[in-house]
Amino acid sequence: MPNPGRVASLIGGLLFASSAHAADSWVIFTGGETPNREAWVVDAQSLADRSDLVGFLQRATPAEQNAYLKQLRRREPAKPGDPVAGPEPVYEIQVNTVYENATKPNRLVRKYWVNCSQNSVAIRTSLIQWRDRPMENVPPDKFEPQAEAIAPWQVQLVRFACLVGPDPKAKAPAEMMKRGFFSIGDVGQSPVDFIWASLWKDGKRPAFTYLPGDAEMDRTVRSLEATVARGQSETSKALDESRRAANRVGRNNLMDLWIGKTEQEFVRTWGPPDRVENGADGSRTLYLHRGERVQGLNAYGHVVSDVNNRCDITVLTTDGYVRDYATQGAACAQQLR
Template sequence: MKQGYAIAIAGAAAMLASPALAGERWLVYTGGEKPGRIFVVVDETYLDAVPFTEKTYKLETITVLENAKAPDWVSSNMIIDCDRNTLEEKLIQVSPRGGKLTTAPDQPAKQPTNAVGEALIAFACDMGPKNSEQRLAARKTDLTDRGWMYMGPVTTSDVTDLAWNSMWTDGKRPASTPRSAAELEREMESLNARRQKALAEAQAIAGEVVEADKRDQQRTAAIMAETEANGAIAKARKRREPAAVVRALEAWVTHGEAELVGSWGPPTSFEDRAGTRFLRYYKTGVMLGPDPSQGCGAGNMYVPDPNSKNGGMMCVAGGPPRSETPIECTASFELRGGMIVDYATKGTEVTYSWGGNGCAQLFGK
């Protein structure tokens, strides 16, 4: 940007400053060849980070066009992704040379294809991360070497006047159908309403994302708590139950009621209690004691051999019958939501020198 242009624009901007829908405008690009020159201004007021993104900023632009066959000016919202070096254009408003504002379709994110796109990305990625104090300092700094100049609080109408009165003084402003101040104000109010609606929708979506994140965190916390609780239950179960029972029944944990009933048949009894269901299976049997005749034949038994000097044993007739102990056991499966979460056994406690108990005999493996 030439120094003379910068001084002229700064002076004109100071005279045109208007509070009506005026933003903190920056000139970020001016160039092209007559009669196709353009004048690009951005509004710092709406330069902000896009929620839930990394190094992505929203930038509002106004582009004034010199060519009589082109619109008077075009405004849009740019979504600038500094990491990907892309710009996405939304809420595009087109102001013909006379007549009402029209709209144009949103444009997808893409790499810059000209100097204007490069200038917009450079400005957004430099100014976007700055806080209010740093931006205030930037306004007071001469940045014309970068092609930027702070213009102050000027309106869209002021911007178009500045382009023709300060930059394109060697050309003739194309004729346009005049519009009253009231019409222009209504159009700008409509533009501002669209902008505010888009902002509200973005904030609503952001709020939904926040709530979804909270729900995900709550679900994660609940799953972690349940996992921890299930781990404690499993440890307690393995301490409580005989090893043979654990080997036989542990695989049923996390399986459904239908699977268990399909394999074991209907339960002996069941109970529903506070959202928890219990299925109980009862079995009886007989536990045999040590076999006194083992190795001697039925009806015999081992006794010390009186003729043995080395403590030998001998087999004699009249051995006692093998003991038989009635046993019983109930295996109780606890289900929540139709899924087995725990089990417990309770039954006859019979212990021999070789180990074992009633539940291990009836349900174990």
């Protein structure tokens, strides 16, 4: 016999990887009158920085790029008057929308990207849990476009993400309550039970009239697993590109000349790499270093001098050709001319 509990497990555990940690749920908005009440619940543990570094680097002027690089290298707080630049702050966050009315879904489970500078929200993943029909994994081409946060729940979502995203310690319950955020703690994979037990005690909870079979749930598992894998792959590629782009900004050195040339040519000129990693997609990552770090020690073993002339070079090749590179080290500007 089908196990209805699997439905909640599929939603919480597959579509969103946040099931690996305890939830930190907050009610950010409630609206409507019975029997049409709705509640919006976010999981603070799902907050993740998704700032568009690549987009910033593509649009920024050379002065803005240099200002951003200086910020990255700065060890002390910025001084008054120092130029500030960087990608617009964007945060990803999981949102559960719970519905009281029996004709609406039991809940929507979505991930949004919140752009703090633009005061906008955009759907990234969306799953509908119906009471009378199968779960619906909404394809990306059906998502609503990025929109300005105008609806009250959207305004609260932006406020929450842009407050807690930069500073997770900002979640002092008393202060959050003043802003309209109510902590409900770890409610597991779904906040629906809590909403009905604590906020809608005077309402009549609609029953589930549809119970999926095991075969259908297995198909849902495969579909959601594919969604997760696709999202993780896209995120990984974006992060890798961001890191490489950040390393290349402001330089015009010989490494740029190697993009598009063969790996064989590169190795023939630079010598065998110190280490090679083979990717599952057929790509290869070559690791090389130039220069050394030399530390001088006194008779007691204490460091009395430290000269770091090392530059680490990472080269990504695909189908035998150099596609990209990254460098790290204070001496790279001198080593790679």
